[in-house]
Amino acid sequence: MRQTAWAVQQWIELQREHRDPYTVLGLLSPATHDTAVEILSLPDRIRGYGPVKEKAVHDAKARYTQLAADLVNPPPAPRQIAAE
Numbered sequence: 001m002r003q004t005a006w007a008v009q010q011w012i013e014l015q016r017e018h019r020d021p022y023t024v025l026g027l028l029s030p031a032t033h034d035t036a037v038e039i040l041s042l043p044d045r046i047r048g049y050g051p052v053k054e055k056a057v058h059d060a061k062a063r064y065t066q067l068a069a070d071l072v073n074p075p076p077a078p079r080q081i082a083a084e
Helices: 005-018 021-026 033-045 053-070
Strands: none
Touching: 021 033, 033 053
16 A cells, blocks of 8 residues: 555655655754754654554644744753762
């Protein structure tokens, strides 16, 4: 089922739902690297069919909302304390 035209269409629709990767890359910096990687990997976490897939999509959208906010306004870097 994965190699059918229907599967390709589903993948394209999921990619559209999770934004264009170039938007994420435009905000990429050393401070936002981990957040960007997690955003771009969200579509890979969506698996299953029917209610299982719907739940995965819902969870991915909720996580995307959190990550998008962190990408635009990254949290401050943790302060490093020098060893004495």
